[in-house]
Amino acid sequence: xxxxxxxxxxxxxxxxxxxxxxxxxxxxxxxxxxxxxxxxxxxxxxxxxxxxxxxxxxxxxxxxxxxxxxxxxxxxxxxxxxxxxxxxxxxxxxxxxxxxxxxxxxxxxxxxxxxxxxxxxxxxxxxxxxxxxxxxxxxxxxxxxxxxxxxxxxxxxxxxxxxxxxxxxxxxxxxxxxxxxxxxxxxxxxxxxxxxxxxxxxxxxxxxxxxxxxxxxxxxxxxxxxxxxxxxxxxxxxxxxxx
Numbered sequence: 001x002x003x004x005x006x007x008x009x010x011x012x013x014x015x016x017x018x019x020x021x022x023x024x025x026x027x028x029x030x031x032x033x034x035x036x037x038x039x040x041x042x043x044x045x046x047x048x049x050x051x052x053x054x055x056x057x058x059x060x061x062x063x064x065x066x067x068x069x070x071x072x073x074x075x076x077x078x079x080x081x082x083x084x085x086x087x088x089x090x091x092x093x094x095x096x097x098x099x100x101x102x103x104x105x106x107x108x109x110x111x112x113x114x115x116x117x118x119x120x121x122x123x124x125x126x127x128x129x130x131x132x133x134x135x136x137x138x139x140x141x142x143x144x145x146x147x148x149x150x151x152x153x154x155x156x157x158x159x160x161x162x163x164x165x166x167x168x169x170x171x172x173x174x175x176x177x178x179x180x181x182x183x184x185x186x187x188x189x190x191x192x193x194x195x196x197x198x199x200x201x202x203x204x205x206x207x208x209x210x211x212x213x214x215x216x217x218x219x220x221x222x223x224x225x226x227x228x229x230x231x232x233x234x235x236x237x238x239x240x241x242x243x
C-alpha cells in the first residue's frame with residue numbers, strides 16, 4: 001500500500017501516523033524514560049509472579065515484561081490510584097509527610113464492647129434492717145455471681161422511675177440496679193425516699209472468693225413515712241437491659 005500521498009504527509013514519508021500508532025509510540029517513549037529514572041527494586045507495587053510475568057499490586061494488572069510495567073506506572077490509572085492511596089493515608093495518619101504527626105493530639109482509641117452472651121439472672125437475698133440507735137430502716141442486698149467473668153467487679157446505681165421504660169413511671173418508687181458480666185442486669189424496685197449516704201449508713205463490699213456482692217443502705221429518718229413492713233413489700237427483682 002502506498003502511503004506517500006496521504007493528506008498531511010511530507011513527500012517521501014510514510015504518511016501521518018494514526019491514533020493507534022501514536023499510542024504505541026507514546027508508550028515506548030514512556031517506557032524508555034521510566035527505565036532511566038525508576039528503580040524497580042524500590043517499587044513496593046512491583047511483583048514478579050510464579051509464571052514469570054509481572055504484576056502491579058496497586059492496580060491489580062498483569063504485564064509481560066518490565067517495560068510494560070514501567071509504561072503502566074506512567075499511565076493515568078496507576079497515577080490515579082497512587083493519588084487515592086496518598087489521600088487515604090493522609091486521612092488516616094495525619095496531614096502528610098510535610099508535617100510531623102503529633103500522636104498526643106490524636107484521639108484515643110475507643111474500646112469496642114463485644115456482644116456478650118448472657119447466662120441468666122444472679123441469685124439474691126434481700127433483708128430488712130433497722131438501726132437500733134437511730135431507728136432508721138433500710139435494706140441489705142446480697143447478690144451472688146458464681147460464674148462472673150474474670151477481673152469483673154459488680155456495679156450498681158440508683159435509677160429514678162422516669163429513667164426506665166419497663167413500667168409506667170411511678171414517683172413513689174425508684175430502682176436499684178446491679179450489673180456484672182455475663183449475668184443479666186437486674187433491678188430492685190424500692191421506695192423513692194432519700195438515701196442516707198453519711199458514714200456507716202451506706203456501704204458496699206465485693207467478696208471475690210465467695211463471689212458475692214453486698215450492699216446495705218438506710219433511708220433518711222426524716223423522709224420515712226411508712227413502717228418497716230411497707231418497706232419490705234416495695235422491692236421486687238426486674239430484668240433490665242443495661243446499668
